[in-house]
Structures are given as C-alpha cells and as structure tokens.
Amino acid sequence: MRVTERNNVNVRGTGEKALIFAHGFGCDQNMWRFVTPAFEDTHKIVLFDNVGAGKSDSSAYNKLKYETLQGYADDVLEICEALELERPVFVGHSVSSMIGALAAIQAPEMFEKLIMVGPSPCYINKEDYIGGFSQEDILELLESLDSNYLGWSTATAPAIMGNPDRPELGEELTNSFCRTNPEIAKHFARTTFLSDNRADLKKLQTKSLILQCSDDMIAPVEVGEFVHRNVADSEMILLEATGHCPNLSAPEETIAAIKSFL
Amino acid sequence: MRKGDHSYRMDHKGLIEESAEDLYENAPCGYLSTLPNGLIVKANKTFLKWMGYAAEELLYQKKFQDLLPIGGRMYYETHYAPLLRMQGFVTEINFDLRRKKRQLLPVLVNTTQLKDENSKPILNRTTVFNITDRKGYEKELLRAKKQAEEATRIKAEFLSTVSHEIRTPMNAIISIANLLLETNYTQEQSQYLSTLKASSENLLHLINDILDFSKLESGKVALAEREVDLKELVTSLLHGVRIAAQDKGLALKLAIDKDMPPRVLGDPVKIGQVLTNLLGNAVKFTERGSVSLELELEELTDKEAVISFCVEDTGIGIPKDKLEKVFEEFAQADYDINLRYGGTGLGLSISRKLLALYGSKLTVKSQEGQGSTFCFALRLKLGQAAPALPNDTAAGHEPDVAGVKLLLVEDNAVNVMVVTKYFEKWGVDFDVATNGVAGVAKVMEQDYDLVLMDLHMPEMDGYEATAKIRSLPESKYKQLPIIALSASTEKDFAEEMAGAGINDFISKPFNATELRNKIAHYAYAATKGLPYHTTFTGQQPMPTAHTPLQNPDGPAYDLSTFEELLGENEADLEELVKITIRNFEVFQGKFQAALVSRNLEDYKFSCHKITVTLGLLNAWRLQHAITQGKDLLEEAATTADQKPLDEIAKAIHLEFDVLLAGLNATLLHRWNQTDTPDTP
Numbered sequence: 001m002r003v004t005e006r007n008n009v010n011v012r013g014t015g016e017k018a019l020i021f022a023h024g025f026g027c028d029q030n031m032w033r034f035v036t037p038a039f040e041d042t043h044k045i046v047l048f049d050n051v052g053a054g055k056s057d058s059s060a061y062n063k064l065k066y067e068t069l070q071g072y073a074d075d076v077l078e079i080c081e082a083l084e085l086e087r088p089v090f091v092g093h094s095v096s097s098m099i100g101a102l103a104a105i106q107a108p109e110m111f112e113k114l115i116m117v118g119p120s121p122c123y124i125n126k127e128d129y130i131g132g133f134s135q136e137d138i139l140e141l142l143e144s145l146d147s148n149y150l151g152w153s154t155a156t157a158p159a160i161m162g163n164p165d166r167p168e169l170g171e172e173l174t175n176s177f178c179r180t181n182p183e184i185a186k187h188f189a190r191t192t193f194l195s196d197n198r199a200d201l202k203k204l205q206t207k208s209l210i211l212q213c214s215d216d217m218i219a220p221v222e223v224g225e226f227v228h229r230n231v232a233d234s235e236m237i238l239l240e241a242t243g244h245c246p247n248l249s250a251p252e253e254t255i256a257a258i259k260s261f262l
Numbered sequence: 263m264r265k266g267d268h269s270y271r272m273d274h275k276g277l278i279e280e281s282a283e284d285l286y287e288n289a290p291c292g293y294l295s296t297l298p299n300g301l302i303v304k305a306n307k308t309f310l311k312w313m314g315y316a317a318e319e320l321l322y323q324k325k326f327q328d329l330l331p332i333g334g335r336m337y338y339e340t341h342y343a344p345l346l347r348m349q350g351f352v353t354e355i356n357f358d359l360r361r362k363k364r365q366l367l368p369v370l371v372n373t374t375q376l377k378d379e380n381s382k383p384i385l386n387r388t389t390v391f392n393i394t395d396r397k398g399y400e401k402e403l404l405r406a407k408k409q410a411e412e413a414t415r416i417k418a419e420f421l422s423t424v425s426h427e428i429r430t431p432m433n434a435i436i437s438i439a440n441l442l443l444e445t446n447y448t449q450e451q452s453q454y455l456s457t458l459k460a461s462s463e464n465l466l467h468l469i470n471d472i473l474d475f476s477k478l479e480s481g482k483v484a485l486a487e488r489e490v491d492l493k494e495l496v497t498s499l500l501h502g503v504r505i506a507a508q509d510k511g512l513a514l515k516l517a518i519d520k521d522m523p524p525r526v527l528g529d530p531v532k533i534g535q536v537l538t539n540l541l542g543n544a545v546k547f548t549e550r551g552s553v554s555l556e557l558e559l560e561e562l563t564d565k566e567a568v569i570s571f572c573v574e575d576t577g578i579g580i581p582k583d584k585l586e587k588v589f590e591e592f593a594q595a596d597y598d599i600n601l602r603y604g605g606t607g608l609g610l611s612i613s614r615k616l617l618a619l620y621g622s623k624l625t626v627k628s629q630e631g632q633g634s635t636f637c638f639a640l641r642l643k644l645g646q647a648a649p650a651l652p653n654d655t656a657a658g659h660e661p662d663v664a665g666v667k668l669l670l671v672e673d674n675a676v677n678v679m680v681v682t683k684y685f686e687k688w689g690v691d692f693d694v695a696t697n698g699v700a701g702v703a704k705v706m707e708q709d710y711d712l713v714l715m716d717l718h719m720p721e722m723d724g725y726e727a728t729a730k731i732r733s734l735p736e737s738k739y740k741q742l743p744i745i746a747l748s749a750s751t752e753k754d755f756a757e758e759m760a761g762a763g764i765n766d767f768i769s770k771p772f773n774a775t776e777l778r779n780k781i782a783h784y785a786y787a788a789t790k791g792l793p794y795h796t797t798f799t800g801q802q803p804m805p806t807a808h809t810p811l812q813n814p815d816g817p818a819y820d821l822s823t824f825e826e827l828l829g830e831n832e833a834d835l836e837e838l839v840k841i842t843i844r845n846f847e848v849f850q851g852k853f854q855a856a857l858v859s860r861n862l863e864d865y866k867f868s869c870h871k872i873t874v875t876l877g878l879l880n881a882w883r884l885q886h887a888i889t890q891g892k893d894l895l896e897e898a899a900t901t902a903d904q905k906p907l908d909e910i911a912k913a914i915h916l917e918f919d920v921l922l923a924g925l926n927a928t929l930l931h932r933w934n935q936t937d938t939p940d941t942p
Binding site for chain 2: 024025026027030031033062064065094133137139140141142143144145216217218242243244245248249
C-alpha cells in the first residue's frame with residue numbers, strides 16, 4: 001500500500017520549503033484548516049491523517065505497531081521519504097508533537113525545525129512530575145469514548161444504520177472530522193495518554209518551539225515548561241488562547257507564533 | 263371590524279411573546295448559551311433545576327466543561343470543541359453532567375455556533391436532553407447483547423467439542439472398513455463394506471464441515487502464508503475428483519493462463535478447500551458433459567497478482583430465485599436436492615466465509631438445466647521463483663518402511679489394533695506401550711527409530727511423556743523423532759507440542775499414506791543420522807541447546823540458529839517465530855506462578871519444556887535467570903526469605919519481556935506481521 005494513501009496525504013501550497021502539519025488525538029487534518037491558508041503562498045503544505053483517523057486507510061491499523069507512539073513516528077518519516085521532502089519543518093498538535101519529537105530523534109537530520117503545539121511527554125502525574133491526570137482519569141476518558149461511539153449519536157448513527165432519508169447529510173456531516181473507528185480511537189487514546197516519553201526529550205537535538213496555551217487541561221503550563229526545560233535547543237511561547245486547540249480557537253495568534261519561529 | 267382585528271392580533275402578540283419566554287424557561291429540555299471558551303452566560307430554569315444550581319452560581323461563574331467529570335472534559339477538549347469549531351454545530355453528543363450535589367446526569371447535547379460577520383464564533387447555543395431513562399435501556403440492551411453473544415459462543419464451543427469427540431470413533435470405523443476390504447469377503451459383504459465405508463466417509467466429511475464452520479463462526483480461522491505453486495495445487499485438486507468424474511463419464515478440463523506466476527504466497531489448504539468444494543459440487547450436480555477449472559491472471563505487478571478462479575459445469579444449474587440462497591448455511595436450492603444428492607449445505611457457506619478472509623467474494627452465474635459457473639478472485643503476493651525442493655514424501659511412489667523400529671504409545675485398544683494392522687502390512691517392527699509411563703520406560707529399554715505418541719492418555723499424557731524422554735540425559739533422546747497422534751487439530755496444540763518437544767503431528771482419523779510417508783521420512787533420517795525437516799520448534803537436536811551458559815551479559819537472543827535450521831524458508835521462519843512468541847507468553851506466566859507459589863515441580867516442568875527453545879534462540883540471559891531461579895527455589899524450602907525469589911521472578915519476567923518485544927519487532931519489521939493466534 002502506498003504511504004500517501006495509507007495516511008491520506010495531501011500536498012498543497014506553492015513554496016519550496018515544506019511544512020508538515022500533524023493532527024492530534026481526536027480529529028483529523030481538518031484541525032489545521034484555519035492555519036494552513038496563511039502559509040500556502042510561501043510554503044509547500046503537507047497534511048496527513050494518522051492511521052485510524054480521518055480518511056486514512058484503517059486496514060493498515062496494526063495494534064502492535066501503534067502500541068507506542070514510535071509506530072506513528074515511523075509513519076511520519078515514511079511520509080517525508082515518500083514525498084522526498086528537503087529538511088521540512090514539522091508542526092505537531094497535541095500527541096503529534098511527541099510523535100514529531102520521536103521522529104526527529106530517530107532521524108536527527110530530517111527536520112530543520114520542530115513546532116510543538118500543546119505537547120505533553122507524559123499525561124499522568126508521576127512522583128514529582130505533574131502531567132495533569134491520574135490513571136483513573138484516563139479510564140474515564142475511555143468510557144466516555146465508549147458512550148459517545150455507541151450512544152446512537154447521529155454523528156455515528158449513519159455509520160451503523162445508513163442514512164437513507166437524509167442523503168444531504170451524507171458525506172459532509174457523517175464523514176465528520178472527528179470520526180474514528182471506536183476500537184482504534186480507544187487504542188489510540190490508551191497509547192496516547194499512557195505514553196511516557198519524558199526521557200526522550202533530552203535526546204532531541206532539533207531546534208524546537210513550544211506553543212503553550214494559557215488554560216489547557218490536557219497539557220497544563222507546567223508540562224509545557226517541563227518540555228522547554230528538557231529540550232536543549234527550545235523556545236516557548238505562552239499563548240493567550242485557552243483550551244487545547246489554539247489552531248482552531250485562536251488561529252491568528254497561532255499563525256503569528258509559527259511565523260515568528262520560521 | 264378592522265380595528266377589532268388589529269387589537270385581536272396585538273393581544274395575541276403579547277400572548278406569543280409571553281409564551282415564548284415561558285417555553286424557553288420551562289421547556290422539557292435545558293437551554294444554555296455559552297461564550298466560545300465555554301463560559302455559561304444564560305441558562306433556562308429547566309437546566310438549573312436539573313443541575314441543582316441557582317442562576318447566580320452558574321452564569322458568568324462556570325464554564326460548560328466545569329460541569330463535566332474529567333473523562334468528559336477530555337472528550338470535550340479533544341472532540342466536542344474542535345468539531346464544533348470546524349463544523350459550526352454538533353449533534354447528540356453524550357455527556358454526563360455533574361450536578362451541584364455531585365450525582366451525574368446523563369444528557370445528549372446539541373450545540374450551534376453563532377458567528378459574527380467575519381465568521382468569528384461569538385456564542386454557542388446548546389440544547390440539553392435528559393436521557394436518564396434511555397441510558398437505562400442502553401445498559402439493558404448491552405447486557406442482553408453480551409449475554410446472547412456469550413450463549414452463542416458456548417454453543418459453538420460445545421459443537422466443536424462434540425465434533426472432535428466424534429472424530430475419534432470415526433477413525434476406528436473407517437480404518438476397520440479399510441482393513442476389512444483387504445481381507446477375503448463375499449460379494450454381499452463387499453457391498454456392505456463399500457456402503458459402510460462410503461457412509462462413514464460422508465459422516466466424517468460432514469463433521470469436518472461442521473468443525474470448519476464453527477471455527478469460522480467464532481473467528482478462529484486465520485490465513486497462513488506459504489509459497490504455493492498454483493499449477494501443482496490445482497492439478498492435484500483435479501486429480502482428487504478424477505475418479506468420481508470418470509465414473510459419471512464427465513470430461514475434466516483445466517485451463518491456466520500462460521502468464522501465471524510460478525509461485526505465489528497464499529494458504530494452500532484454504533484455497534484448496536474452496537476449490538475442492540466447488541469441483542466436488544460441480545461433479546456431483548452434473549450428469550453429462552464436463553467440469554472445467556479456469557485460472558486467469560487479471561492483474562500482475564512486480565509484487566502481487568490478481569488471479570481469478572472459475573469452476574464451470576454443464577449440470578442441473580440453479581434456478582434464478584435460488585441463486586443467493588445456495589450460499590446460506592444449511593440451505594440447498596431445494597429439499598429435493600438434499601434427498602437426491604445429500605450433503606450438509608455448508609460447503610458454499612464455508613467457502614464464502616473462507617474467501618472473505620481474503621477479502622474476496624464467491625459469485626455464481628447459472629442457468630437452470632444448462633450449468634453453473636462459480637468464480638472468485640484472489641489478490642496474492644508473488645513468491646520466489648525457486649523450484650520446490652525434492653521431497654521424499656512426494657506422490658508417485660510408496661516409500662519403504664519395512665524394518666523400521668517403532669514404538670506406538672497409545673491407550674485406546676481399537677486405535678492400537680488399527681494402526682498395528684497397517685504396521686504388520688508394511689513390515690514395520692513395532693512395540694506398543696499403553697500409557698506415557700510405559701512409553702518412557704520402553705524408550706529407555708530399547709532404541710527406536712521413531713515414536714508415535716497419542717497425546718491424551720491416562721497416568722501420563724503424550725506431552726509429559728515426550729518431555730520426559732527429551733529430558734533424559736543421553737543426547738540420543740533429544741534426537742529421537744516423536745510424532746503425535748491426536749483427534750484434535752494440529753493448530754490447536756502446536757504450542758504445547760512444541761513445548762514438549764514433539765516433532766510432528768498426524769491427525770486422527772489418519773490417512774494411511776500420510777502415516778507411511780511420515781514414518782519413512784523420520785525413520786530414514788534417524789537411521790542415517792541426518793537432520794530431518796520438522797514441524798515444531800522445540801525439537802531439533804541442537805548441540806548449542808545444551809552447552810553450558812557462556813555469556814550471561816551478551817545479547818538477549820539471536821535468530822541465527824533458527825535461520826540455519828530453516829535456510830531460506832522465510833514463511834516457516836515466520837511461523838516459527840510466531841509459535842515461539844506464543845510459547846513464551848505462556849511460559850512467562852508459568853514461571854511467575856511457580857515462583858510465587860514456590861512450586862518447584864511446576865517450575866522444573868516449565869524448565870524442561872523451554873530449555874531447547876532457549877538454546878535455539880541463544881537466549882543465554884533468560885536461561886541463566888531461569889537456572890538461578892531453580893537453584894533459589896530449591897534452597898527456598900529451607901528459608902522464609904521471599905526477597906531473592908521476588909527479585910529473580912522480576913528478572914525472569916523482564917527477560918521474557920525483552921525477548922517477546924524483540925521477537926514481535928522482528929515479526930513486524932521482517933514480515934510486517936503481528937502475532938494473531940489462531941486460537942484464543
């Protein structure tokens with residue numbers, strides 16, 4: 001299977017230099033829809049879906065491979081190779097920040113720069129490390145995934161029952177941006193929220209930018225600071241934006257921060 | 263009139279405004295308005311009442327996400343909020359809201375986002391439905407679903423167990439019928455015997471169908487990937503129906519695309535099963551004319567090929583309205599068919615399910631009275647073009663087994679009789695032991711070329727007996743070929759057999775030719791002191807397996823011996839690695855359990871079983887840890903100190919983890935495979 005199909009890779013933009021945008025846990029490459037237009041005149045934009053998300057080929061999902069974030073990092077490197085990208089800049093949101101970091105550790109020459117939006121190397125509180133969550137919290141999340149995927153919600157109902165009466169809702173709504181096969185979503189949640197890549201941060205040599213939101217329950221400020229302290233060549237910008245998705249809630253601020261670093 | 267009309271309308275307007283307000287406040291659903299960041303700025307009375315908050319406690323005080331328990335908040339941040347922003351609306355998201363008094367309220371939430379002229383979100387409007395009752399129903403439905411699935415599973419298991427049990431006496435019946443046919447009998451007896459043989463073979467066929475079906479149903483069937491010479495495969499399949507076709511005077515035709523790749527990767531057993539079924543049906547339902555098999559190459563790249571298989575006959579055909587019905591289980595086109603032709607009606611259903619494993623579909627075209635054509639296409643990876651190695655069990659000649667010295671360990675008198683009759687015919691020099699203990703004793707008494715071992719026996723079963731033989735001090739006991747005989751299918755017990763050191767397996771009811779070939783294969787190698795090709799892991803006589811620990815600090819393991827053993831055969835190597843992984847997963851648990859319960863006997867038993875495999879993998883570190891554990895456990899009888907045992911348990915567990923991780927990674931990187939066992 002071709003890598004570009006597996007990961008539903010989309011390339012646009014007119015520039016030479018490539019910017020790879022990677023989405024986090026929950027949704028797909030549409031997460032970047034308010035950010036990428038600002039770079040299309042100056043850069044080559046590479047968008048993709050992690051295997052299992054969006055329009056990726058979920059038959060390529062393999063529990064063993066994606067048991068750790070390294071499996072996703074391998075995919076990122078394969079995409080770069082398939083597209084023959086020259087020292088691109090990797091922009092990862094949420095868990096994809098760490099996926100990008102792992103890829104950059106594995107192939108230190110690959111990326112020119114790394115931009116991490118709301119990164120967390122470890123979501124669970126451990127000894128004197130504050131990740132923001134307990135193990136039980138993660139189990140609760142898995143449960144809410146369960147009820148939202150099985151709860152007859154109309155976002156998923158068409159997948160179960162077809163949507164014969166309202167064809168106009170077909171593609172656009174039902175193919176909504178956050179739909180994932182429930183089993184894969186749960187496994188990805190487990191892989192994501194149980195990951196502990198704190199020790200890897202020190203191995204990261206690539207010049208990095210951390211974009212930290214002000215009131216982010218998924219990746220609190222302490223976590224962003226931890227990443228900043230542990231990645232040798234890093235800068236951190238504290239955004240005014242709140243929540244976990246500044247790329248959606250505050251695209252202008254996010255764009256400005258990325259531009260300042262490029 | 264006009265004036266009156268107007269005032270009437272005015273009155274209504276007031277009424278409408280008033281009732282809209284009332285509707286908002288007291289509607290049977292909650293209404294909320296929030297800022298884009300979630301801050302609640304307006305809420306109706308219904309919502310406040312449900313949640314137990316006063317307006318001033320909520321408005322401009324709390325965000326919507328503050329009302330969610332932590333899992334829900336994570337869902338809010340990662341799914342709900344992004345989806346709302348991207349889509350502009352969100353429908354029927356299920357949340358549990360935390361009331362002021364802490365209990366949870368299950369709700370469905372619909373939200374619409376209001377935007378300003380620059381399409382910047384300014385306000386979210388949310389409707390909240392209380393679904394407490396529905397949650398109850400959902401729970402009840404889920405419970406009922408689980409219960410029904412469990413019941414189906416138990417039934418399927420029962421079916422499978424019973425079928426296994428029936429196969430053992432069937433073995434006796436068929437074999438005795440065969441033996442009787444080789445004695446002197448009258449014309450009348452001959453007829454009886456032929457009927458007996460045909461009926462019992464039919465019965466066995468049926469049982470096998472049921473077993474296949476129940477396995478497919480329970481998802482226990484996985485595809486193997488082996489090098490297959492399709493031409494050879496289909497030729498031998500046609501050979502299988504040749505006699506039946508000749509009896510009816512039917513022509514058998516075979517057409518193979520001239521560009522067909524010589525070797526592909528596939529599961530010859532499953533592909534063969536489907537084609538045998540189709541060919542068998544074609545012959546069965548055709549009175550005159552021909553049956554043809556056609557293989558066409560539809561697509562060819564440097565990596566894979568798409569090949570279509572079609573079986574065409576000139577038989578009775580299938581009426582149009584029954585075309586789909588023939589694929590249903592236990593269904594034939596009509597009742598008369600069953601009366602006239604027999605059969606379970608499972609064959610096509612099994613074929614369709616098997617093909618589904620390949621992502622392929624069996625299709626049919628037919629005209630009543632003219633004939634039928636069944637087709638399917640497979641996408642198969644290309645194999646290496648290397649010719650097949652000459653094999654001493656190849657068809658064509660009957661290998662000579664006269665004079666082979668063999669021990670049969672079997673407790674069932676009927677089976678003993680059947681098997682030994684064949685031995686007498688073939689001139690095999692044999693002894694019989696009726697249980698594992700006697701078998702081990704015999705082996706120690708005398709040298710044999712080969713042991714045939716029943717797996718399930720009283721006192722000491724075949725696994726244990728084999729393990730005992732393997733653990734005898736002299737090296738010849740590690741090399742003695744031991745072949746298991748069992749009514750279970752090979753796959754179910756490959757792991758245990760490998761663990762015990764069994765070399766190969768013959769399924770009961772056995773096929774005399776297969777038995778003879780296997781005896782010849784192993785006995786010949788044994789008498790010449792040659793290495794023999796084997797089926798399972800733990801058996802190959804490897805000098806390294808018993809060399810003392812050399813380097814406990816070296817690498818965790820390597821695959822070099824495995825590779826030496828199997829040469830270029832990647833498929834077998836892959837299978838070997840898979841088996842080893844499963845094997846180790848089992849032993850990891852066994853060692854822990856034995857250490858925790860201080861059960862020296864169990865511990866040693868596991869040691870025996872795993873030593874050879876560890877030797878093959880050059881896994882000295884784990885071997886070292888296990889030996890240390892054994893020493894500690896022996897000492898532990900005299901001490902209460904648990905700490906060293908805990909430490910060694912941890913070390914063993916860790917080493918297993920390292921090995922398993924490494925093997926799994928090999929599986930993934932070398933063959934892009936994950937370990938998915940055939941049996942749970």
